[in-house]
Amino acid sequence: MTPLDITTDVVTLTEQLVNIESVSGNEDAIADAVESQLRALPHLEVTRFGNNVVARTDHGHAERVVVAGHLDTVPVHDNLPARRDDDNLHGLGTCDMKGGVAVALRIAATMPVTNRDLTFLFYECEEVEEERNGLKLLGESHPELLKADFAILMEPSDAVVEAGCQGTMRVDVITRGERAHSARSWRGVNAIHGAAEVLARLAAYEPRRPVIDGLEYHEGLNAVFIGGGVAGNVLPDRCTVSVNYRFAPDRSEEEALAHVREVFDGFEIEVSDSAPAAMPGLSVPAAAAFVEAVGGKANPKFGWTDVARFSALGIPAVNFGPGDPHLAHKQEELVPIEHLRRVEQQMRSWLEPAQGGARA
Amino acid sequence: MTPLDITTDVVTLTEQLVNIESVSGNEDAIADAVESQLRALPHLEVTRFGNNVVARTDHGHAERVVVAGHLDTVPVHDNLPARRDDDNLHGLGTCDMKGGVAVALRIAATMPVTNRDLTFLFYECEEVEEERNGLKLLGESHPELLKADFAILMEPSDAVVEAGCQGTMRVDVITRGERAHSARSWRGVNAIHGAAEVLARLAAYEPRRPVIDGLEYHEGLNAVFIGGGVAGNVLPDRCTVSVNYRFAPDRSEEEALAHVREVFDGFEIEVSDSAPAAMPGLSVPAAAAFVEAVGGKANPKFGWTDVARFSALGIPAVNFGPGDPHLAHKQEELVPIEHLRRVEQQMRSWLEPAQGGARA
Numbered sequence: 019m020t021p022l023d024i025t026t027d028v029v030t031l032t033e034q035l036v037n038i039e040s041v042s043g044n045e046d047a048i049a050d051a052v053e054s055q056l057r058a059l060p061h062l063e064v065t066r067f068g069n070n071v072v073a074r075t076d077h078g079h080a081e082r083v084v085v086a087g088h089l090d091t092v093p094v095h096d097n098l099p100a101r102r103d104d105d106n107l108h109g110l111g112t113c114d115m116k117g118g119v120a121v122a123l124r125i126a127a128t129m130p131v132t133n134r135d136l137t138f139l140f141y142e143c144e145e146v147e148e149e150r151n152g153l154k155l156l157g158e159s160h161p162e163l164l165k166a167d168f169a170i171l172m173e174p175s176d177a178v179v180e181a182g183c184q185g186t187m188r189v190d191v192i193t194r195g196e197r198a199h200s201a202r203s204w205r206g207v208n209a210i211h212g213a214a215e216v217l218a219r220l221a222a223y224e225p226r227r228p229v230i231d232g233l234e235y236h237e238g239l240n241a242v243f244i245g246g247g248v249a250g251n252v253l254p255d256r257c258t259v260s261v262n263y264r265f266a267p268d269r270s271e272e273e274a275l276a277h278v279r280e281v282f283d284g285f286e287i288e289v290s291d292s293a294p295a296a297m298p299g300l301s302v303p304a305a306a307a308f309v310e311a312v313g314g315k316a317n318p319k320f321g322w323t324d325v326a327r328f329s330a331l332g333i334p335a336v337n338f339g340p341g342d343p344h345l346a347h348k349q350e351e352l353v354p355i356e357h358l359r360r361v362e363q364q365m366r367s368w369l370e371p372a373q374g375g376a377r378a
Numbered sequence: 379m380t381p382l383d384i385t386t387d388v389v390t391l392t393e394q395l396v397n398i399e400s401v402s403g404n405e406d407a408i409a410d411a412v413e414s415q416l417r418a419l420p421h422l423e424v425t426r427f428g429n430n431v432v433a434r435t436d437h438g439h440a441e442r443v444v445v446a447g448h449l450d451t452v453p454v455h456d457n458l459p460a461r462r463d464d465d466n467l468h469g470l471g472t473c474d475m476k477g478g479v480a481v482a483l484r485i486a487a488t489m490p491v492t493n494r495d496l497t498f499l500f501y502e503c504e505e506v507e508e509e510r511n512g513l514k515l516l517g518e519s520h521p522e523l524l525k526a527d528f529a530i531l532m533e534p535s536d537a538v539v540e541a542g543c544q545g546t547m548r549v550d551v552i553t554r555g556e557r558a559h560s561a562r563s564w565r566g567v568n569a570i571h572g573a574a575e576v577l578a579r580l581a582a583y584e585p586r587r588p589v590i591d592g593l594e595y596h597e598g599l600n601a602v603f604i605g606g607g608v609a610g611n612v613l614p615d616r617c618t619v620s621v622n623y624r625f626a627p628d629r630s631e632e633e634a635l636a637h638v639r640e641v642f643d644g645f646e647i648e649v650s651d652s653a654p655a656a657m658p659g660l661s662v663p664a665a666a667a668f669v670e671a672v673g674g675k676a677n678p679k680f681g682w683t684d685v686a687r688f689s690a691l692g693i694p695a696v697n698f699g700p701g702d703p704h705l706a707h708k709q710e711e712l713v714p715i716e717h718l719r720r721v722e723q724q725m726r727s728w729l730e731p732a733q734g735g736a737r738a
Contacts, residue, residue: 184561186560186561186611188610199681200546200598200600200602200622200624201544201546201598201624201680201681201682202596202598202680202681203585203598203600203624204585204596204598208580208581208600208601210577210580210600210601210602210603210604210619211577211580211581211600211601212581213577213604214574214577214578214580214581217570217571217573217574217577218574218578220568220570220571220574221568221571221572221574225563225564236562236564238560238561238562238563238564240560240563240568240570240571240613241568241570241571241606241607241614242560242570242607242608242609242610242611242612242613242614243570243606243607243610243614244570244573244604244605244606244607244614244617245604245605245607246601246603246604247601247602247603247604247605247620248602249602250548250602250603250620250622250651251546251602251622252602253600253602254601254602254603254604257604259570260607260610262560262610262611264560264561264563291610320561320562321559321561321562322561344559
């Protein structure tokens with residue numbers, strides 16, 4: 019009855035997952051299918067909260083690793099069901115991130131014994147407001163379930179480790195004026211003209227590119243919205259420039275805000291949104307061993323991802339998954355079949371117990 | 379049956395006009411009432427087109443003057459019916475411009491003989507898009523009906539002649555960029571940052587104050603809207619600054635546009651709206667005589683009014699009416715009773731035939 023068989027090959031499994039539509043808020047069916055498949059596996063202890071499914075091994079290893087992926091997708095955009103050609107699997111969620119979920123489920127289904135204890139986490143509502151994010155909610159309600167030495171978030175990363183992530187903060191820079199009829203403009207003060215200096219500072223801004231754990235991050239300070247105006251014949255009394263600051267992991271949210279205040283010194287500022295960066299954490303032994311096992315290469319992560327939530331829980335985390343992250347949220351998203359197979363194979367090699375169990 | 383009696387005193391008449399609700403598009407009742415009252419007067423030839431009523435004397439004078447007012451108002455804003463106190467009449471349209479219409483109707487009703495021929499015009503839809511403007515439509519369909527040496531538009535002008543009017547032009551100044559994720563902003567071009575120079579030029583702009591026919595006009599170049607932005611994490615690829623240029627009557631629309639293009643040299647510009655200025659025309663004998671008759675004083679008109687439509691028809695025109703123009707379109711609009719009486723008296727004196735009709 020279930021459309022899902024997690025013992026099948028990773029490409030077919032990705033296809034099955036894609037074909038269970040799971041736009042944020044509608045993860046019931048996919049979570050049910052994932053839960054029932056995992057409950058059939060005797061080496062896993064399965065718990066469910068909402069549409070979040072946690073499955074843990076308990077081999078008694080000293081080291082525990084979280085392998086995580088979200089089950090939801092952005093809205094359908096005429097890109098279902100999945101379509102497969104020789105090289106790629108196409109369709110909603112192939113890249114972000116049912117390919118990564120398929121790899122994790124394959125590991126869960128086919129590796130009853132591993133050289134580290136594993137905590138699989140499949141969660142809901144990553145693509146929407148953070149109040150609904152399954153990882154965030156679970157981290158708050160059941161942090162003990164997520165305890166681990168290291169976490170791998172299987173978000174698309176071109177099948178190369180992306181370490182840490184930059185923080186992101188949105189502030190509104192507001193200028194104020196005084197309304198007047200535009201035919202008698204000398205009686206008012208134009209708030210949009212007052213924003214000239216705000217835009218000048220943005221245009222002249224030189225972003226930092228700090229190197230952390232050997233990775234070069236790249237900050238950015240950008241207006242993402244601007245708005246102002248009352249009527250076609252009225253001097254506007256307010257102009258709002260919404261600015262997005264992407265900051266490297268060597269800055270805390272507080273330091274980031276202090277920097278933004280300094281840049282816009284003299285202007286009114288309202289913070290509308292803030293999320294911390296995550297340090298790459300590649301100096302942690304579990305992380306270093308993982309990078310070594312999957313090719314020895316790591317790139318800095320510029321975008322914000324849920325690795326920052328693990329970081330906030332004290333768990334070093336990296337992004338590692340099949341698919342080009344630039345294709346996420348695009349109608350034409352796809353995942354290369356070669357990525358799916360390679361990432362599964364690399365995870366498998368890293369988790370394979372030493373042969374015979376007794377090599378010196 | 380009719381709620382209107384144009385032979386009553388000007389304050390009561392204004393009150394009656396105010397109490398016939400006539401928001402733009404709903405002028406049937408007021409136009410019916412005005413038409414039927416005017417048709418009862420043997421010295422007037424009345425024609426009606428839509429809700430526009432034209433009434434002409436034909437005394438055979440060498441000089442003909444249009445006396446005009448619009449019948450419509452902006453939307454009701456909890457400011458009906460009219461309310462009267464010792465000094466003022468309050469309510470929707472008291473100021474803009476049923477006070478002026480009342481004066482014109484009083485002249486029509488009570489001066490069967492005048493020293494100039496008169497064309498009274500009461501028209502619809504002045505407060506909405508110009509495609510519906512009764513004066514504009516009549517000027518196009520029946521220009522012969524409006525032929526005159528001079529026109530008095532009885533818009534509120536603080537009971538002082540306001541001559542000419544400034545032109546108004548709206549242009550969108552557009553900057554373009556290239557979208558990119560704000561976490562990798564170096565891959566895109568921020569169109570909002572590109573508008574820094576547009577705002578800088580606006581902020582530094584020094585408007586002209588040319589003197590024309592002895593009146594000092596005062597131009598203005600102002601951003602009235604600004605907009606740009608795609609999403610909170612995307613570099614915007616377009617920013618639009620809507621600029622309103624108010625230009626003195628010594629500039630044509632073409633010259634005004636050339637000036638705007640010069641100011642924003644190097645930027646993409648789209649004209650969204652344009653209306654010509656009107657020269658004050660105070661050197662025309664009929665206009666000079668009128669100004670002399672009503673107190674000898676004239677101010678420049680900064681805002682755009684329908685005098686520009688008369689001007690475009692080759693008819694010099696001034697604004698002259700009871701009420702403070704700054705109260706137009708405000709919930710608390712009112713007209714001073716003293717204005718109503720004074721403006722009526724001044725119009726009456728100016729139009730009074732010489733006593734005995736045969737003074738040398």
